Amino acid sequence: DAKTTQPNSMESNEEEPVHLPCNHSTISGTDYIHWYRQLPSQGPEYVIHGLTSNVNNRMASLAIAEDRKSSTLILHRATLRDAAVYYCILRASNAGNNRKLIWGLGTSLAVNP
C-alpha cells in the first residue's frame, strides 16, 4: 500500500510563503499525488493534485521531484485561514485499482499573525 511521510507540524508567519514537504518513496508510475487540508471541525478539502509536472491553481502550487519520490506543496502567501492539517496522499490512476489510500497524520500548519 502506498504510504507518505510528512513532518508532524510546521509554523509560518502571515503573508510569507510556506513549503510543506511530503516523501512518497514507494510511489508507482501511475500514482497521482493529491493534497488535502482539514480545518478544525470540518471534512478534508481538496487542494491540488499532480502526476509528474508541477501544477498551479488558485490555492497553491505543487512541485514534484523528478524521481517523483517527494513533492512540496507551496502556499505563496500564508493567511490565518490557511492554518489546518495538510495531508499528502497517493491515488492510483487506474480506476480498477483498488489499492487502499492511506492517510498519514498530516502536517499541522500554524500561521502566526
Place this chain on the structure above:
Amino acid sequence: EAGVAQSPRYKIIEKRQSVAFWCNPISGHATLYWYQQILGQGPKLLIQFQNNGVVDDSQLPKDRFSAERLKGVDSTLKIQPAKLEDSAVYLCASSLVMGGTGELFFGEGSRLTVL
C-alpha cells in the same frame, strides 16, 4: 452546487447501542466513500462504492459495521453494537471518477461519541 450532505452532525450513544449515519453525495458522483477519523489521526477508508456496488470494504469491521447504497445515490453506514473505540468522526466523500484524477469532496462529518 450543493456539497456532500451528512447527518446527524453529532450523536452520543452508550456502548452496545446501534447508530446510523446518512450521506447524500454530490449529484452525479458515482463513487462514494465512508471514512473513519479518530481524534488526532488521518481518515481511514472503511468502504468505497461505485454506483451501488462495493469496490473495497477490506477495512470495514463487518461484524458490527454495515453500509449500503441501494439506489446508487445516498448511503447509510450502520454500527451495531457500538464499542467505545468506535468514537470518531465518520466522513462521507464522493468523487466524479474513481481513478487518481478525481478529487474527493467531503461532507462535514458525523461525530460519534460512545459512552
